[in-house]
Amino acid sequence: MQLTPLIAVHMSAAIGAVLIGPVALWARKGRTQRPMLHRAFGYAWVTLMLVTALSAIFIRDFGLPNLGGYTPIHLLVPFTLVNLAMAFRYLLRHNIVGHRKTMQSLYVGACIVAGGFTLLPNRYLGQLIWGQWLGWI
Numbered sequence: 001m002q003l004t005p006l007i008a009v010h011m012s013a014a015i016g017a018v019l020i021g022p023v024a025l026w027a028r029k030g031r032t033q034r035p036m037l038h039r040a041f042g043y044a045w046v047t048l049m050l051v052t053a054l055s056a057i058f059i060r061d062f063g064l065p066n067l068g069g070y071t072p073i074h075l076l077v078p079f080t081l082v083n084l085a086m087a088f089r090y091l092l093r094h095n096i097v098g099h100r101k102t103m104q105s106l107y108v109g110a111c112i113v114a115g116g117f118t119l120l121p122n123r124y125l126g127q128l129i130w131g132q133w134l135g136w137i
Contacts, residue, residue, distance in 0.1 A: 003128070006058055011125065013051035018115055021045050021107045028100070042103075046084060049110065053080040064122075073117055080110045 024045045027038035056077050060069025083106040090098035120126045130136045 006055055007124070010052060010055040010059060013048045013055065014111070014115070014118075017045055017048040017052060018111045020048070021111055025104060025107065049080055049084060049106070052110075053077045061124075073114060076110055076114050080106065083110075 020041050024038055024041035027034040027041060053076070056074060060066070061071050062069050064071045083102055087099050087102040087106070090096070090102060117123070118125045119129065121130050
């Protein structure tokens, strides 16, 4: 696999989502709440997650166990899209607790867990970071 423009867009959006997600989550925590910051970073995070999920549909990996080029990590695409829709549905129904839990689980599942699997040495990004850039493998 090579660093194509599609993979670069996917990777950039995913890294951006990992970095700004905590700001969106933090802005509504604690005694001092920052609703404008939360909303701005939240919409940016949702946009980055949509770009990440939709671009992942077009990235195929035939080197890992797959079905038509889709690996098990591609199951995060419907997970992400459904959870984003549910989070906005909760907002429309003024269910802030449901919105918060959905967004937190989406951040952990789609950013932290998926990011962890992406950094494994047998994955493209893992090979790029651990093998080429750092030279540890």
